Structure formats: structure tokens, C-alpha cells
Amino acid sequence: MHAEHLHLWQHNHVFGQEQRRPGEQRTLIVIAITAAMMVIEIGTGLLFGSMALLADGLHMASHAAALGIAAFAYIYARKHAKNTDFSFGTGKVNALAGFSGAILLVIFALIMAWESLARMLDPVSIAFDQAIAVAVIGLIVNGASVLILGAEHGHEHGHEHHGEHGHAHHQDHNLHSAYLHVLADALTSLLAIFALLTGKYFGWVLMDPLMGIVGAVLVARWSWRLLETTSAVLVDRQGPETIRSKIRTAIEQDSQDRVSDLHLWSIGPDMYAAAISVVSHDPKSPLEIKKLLPSHCGLAHVTVEINPCCTQGAHT
Incomplete structure (x- = not known):
């Protein structure tokens, strides 16, 4: 066989990764929104003494970093799609970013729980009216972020297939990670509002750090699920x-x-x-x-x- 005819039996390993994925632009928009609200909530949480509000701001900080990883993964996978150093293309960059995001979720869940326990042992005074106002703004921002990422995330889940281990195999793990981060933000904002309202009107001051612990537990559960699905891809576990x-x-x-x-x-x-x-x-x-x-x-x-x-x- 002549060498010039060999290309007839060869093919690339790009597999469409050079194309812009639907979640990329949405993720960039949510990063800008999240970063702005993060600065506001951390500052006001420290100023007004609310652990629930501070936890929400710290949570947003982790999510801004995680969303940054997600955006980097989209761009990196697209830019290096034709790099022959990747045996089967850059598709697994997506799962690697999701795995990294899940680890960040775990770390900040632990930080939230630790700080909440510290506030239980050593309560601080809370400026309820100001903290509630900021928490409501945070919930609105987080809700908008959920809606921005939610439509595409719902489309991905509509095409999931589950193998014998019950794990989702047919989805954009990078987008799923970003969606979980903004969903967790919305949850912690909601818990913060609930804690602050009960503290203001019923005097249940301990409800504020307690909601921080509840939020940490829920976030840890979500992150564990994401760690399972992404690690399965990274270690080449058998498909469905x-x-x-x-x-x-x-x-x-x-x-x-x-x-x-x-x-x-x-x-x-x-x-x-x-x-x-x-x-x-x-x-x-x-x-x-x-x-x-x-x-x-x-x-x-x-x-x-x-x-x-x-x-x-x-x-x-």
C-alpha cells in the first residue's frame, strides 16, 4: 500500500469538541453575577454579624472559583480539541472540571459547618434588618443564575442513561457541576433568610448557625453524588x-x-x-x-x- 493512500483509513479524534458547548456562554454570565454578589454578601455578613449570610457569601466565593474552573474547562477543551496528545480528544476535561468543582463544594461545606459550630459556641449580635435585605437580594441573584443554567441542565438530564450502578452517564458533568453550585447558593440564601426571620421575630438566634450546618450537609450530599459520576468517567469505569x-x-x-x-x-x-x-x-x-x-x-x-x-x- 502506498503511503499516500493511508489517509483513507485514518480519522481524527476531535469528536466535536472543537465546537462551543451550550453551557459555556451561560457559565460566563453566571460567573459575573456570582462574583458581584459574593463581594456584597461577604462584606455585609461580616459587617452585620450574620453567620448564615457570611456562609452564603463564602459559598458564593467557592462557586465563583468553581464556575471559573468550568469556564476554563470549556475553553481549554475547545482550543485543544485537535491536539493529538489527547488519545481520545479532550472530552474528559469536562469530567475533570466537574470533579474539581465537587471537591470545592466539599471543602466549603466543611468550612460552613465549622464556622456555624463556632458561632453556636460563641454567638455574635446580628443586624437582622440589613442582613435579611442582603439575603433576599442574594436569593434573587441565585435564582436568576439557576434559571440561566437550568434550561440547558434540564435538557442534559432529559437524555441521561443509568447503568447497573445507578450513575448518570449521559450528561455534561461540567454544566452539572456549575448548576449544583448555583443551586446550592440559592438554597443557602433561602436558609439564611429563614434563619434571620426566626431570629428577628422569635428570638431563635441559634437558628442562624443551625441553618449554616443544614446547608453544609445538603451541599456535601450533592457534591458526593457529583464526585461519584465524574470519578467513574476519569477512571474509565465500564459504560452503562x-x-x-x-x-x-x-x-x-x-x-x-x-x-x-x-x-x-x-x-x-x-x-x-x-x-x-x-x-x-x-x-x-x-x-x-x-x-x-x-x-x-x-x-x-x-x-x-x-x-x-x-x-x-x-x-x-
């Missing part, structure tokens, strides 16, 4: 059983071909790579096997190995 079953069925039905080995792993949002070994008495070509595979399962890169099966081997 539903897709693997469809692959086996497509190859084995109406033939004596049998799938002897199948590896399926995520290489990016909505994208999977597969390595398939087929044993057959009447071997087909790899191209024929590939034509049998389902087209709606996100199989972006497929390698097929054909193994002829001798009669003696069939009976062993």
Missing part, C-alpha cells in the same frame, strides 16, 4: 449495561457470532469508545460488524477485533 447489551444484541442476533470481550467507556459528554472482540465460525470484516452497531448510543470511537473460531475450540 444498557448500551453494552444493545451492542451484544446487535452483533449476536441472527448469527453465530459471539462477543467474547467488550469494553465501553466514556470519552466525553454523550460519547463513548468501545473495544469489541468477536468470535465467529464465519468471520465478518470489522467494517461489517461496525455497521451492525446501534447508531443512537453515542459510540464515537469503535475498535473491533475478529477471532476465527475452530470447531475444536467450540466444544472446549
Whole structure:
């Protein structure tokens, strides 16, 4: 074979990662909103003595950093999509950013819990009216951020598939991380308002740090879920059983071909790579096997190995 003809059997590993993802522009908008509100809430939380308000501001600080990571991941994955140093493209940058964001969520949940416990042991006076006003503004800002990211996030969840471990495999983990951050912000703002109102009208001053602890627990639970799904992608855990079953069925039905080995792993949002070994008495070509595979399962890169099966081997 002449070298000039080799390109007919070669292909790139970009898999659409050079295109701007829908969540990128939304994330940049939310970063600007979050950073501005973060400065206001941290400053007023310190000024008015509200732990719930300060926790909300610190939470926003973590989310501004996490959203920055998300935006960087979108841009980096797009700019380096054609870099051949990435064996299967830059799709996993998305999961790496989501994993990093989840770790930040855990860290700031611990900080919130620690500061809340400290305020329980050593209460401080709270300027309730001013703190409530700022918390309401924070809730409005956070609600707007949830709406900005929420439409695209809902679209992603509408296309999820769950494997045998119950984890979501078919989503933009970067966008999911950003959405969880702004949702957690909205929750902590709501808890802050509730705590401040009960403190003002019922004298339940301890409700303020207690809501900080409640918020920390809820955020930690969300972050754990995200850590599970993103780590599964980063360590190349087997893809969903539903897709693997469809692959086996497509190859084995109406033939004596049998799938002897199948590896399926995520290489990016909505994208999977597969390595398939087929044993057959009447071997087909790899191209024929590939034509049998389902087209709606996100199989972006497929390698097929054909193994002829001798009669003696069939009976062993």
C-alpha cells in the first residue's frame, strides 16, 4: 500500500469538541453575577454579624472559583480539541472540571459547618434588618443564575442513561457541576433568610448557625453524588449495561457470532469508545460488524477485533 493512500483509513479524534458547548456562554454570565454578589454578601455578613449570610457569601466565593474552573474547562477543551496528545480528544476535561468543582463544594461545606459550630459556641449580635435585605437580594441573584443554567441542565438530564450502578452517564458533568453550585447558593440564601426571620421575630438566634450546618450537609450530599459520576468517567469505569447489551444484541442476533470481550467507556459528554472482540465460525470484516452497531448510543470511537473460531475450540 502506498503511503499516500493511508489517509483513507485514518480519522481524527476531535469528536466535536472543537465546537462551543451550550453551557459555556451561560457559565460566563453566571460567573459575573456570582462574583458581584459574593463581594456584597461577604462584606455585609461580616459587617452585620450574620453567620448564615457570611456562609452564603463564602459559598458564593467557592462557586465563583468553581464556575471559573468550568469556564476554563470549556475553553481549554475547545482550543485543544485537535491536539493529538489527547488519545481520545479532550472530552474528559469536562469530567475533570466537574470533579474539581465537587471537591470545592466539599471543602466549603466543611468550612460552613465549622464556622456555624463556632458561632453556636460563641454567638455574635446580628443586624437582622440589613442582613435579611442582603439575603433576599442574594436569593434573587441565585435564582436568576439557576434559571440561566437550568434550561440547558434540564435538557442534559432529559437524555441521561443509568447503568447497573445507578450513575448518570449521559450528561455534561461540567454544566452539572456549575448548576449544583448555583443551586446550592440559592438554597443557602433561602436558609439564611429563614434563619434571620426566626431570629428577628422569635428570638431563635441559634437558628442562624443551625441553618449554616443544614446547608453544609445538603451541599456535601450533592457534591458526593457529583464526585461519584465524574470519578467513574476519569477512571474509565465500564459504560452503562444498557448500551453494552444493545451492542451484544446487535452483533449476536441472527448469527453465530459471539462477543467474547467488550469494553465501553466514556470519552466525553454523550460519547463513548468501545473495544469489541468477536468470535465467529464465519468471520465478518470489522467494517461489517461496525455497521451492525446501534447508531443512537453515542459510540464515537469503535475498535473491533475478529477471532476465527475452530470447531475444536467450540466444544472446549
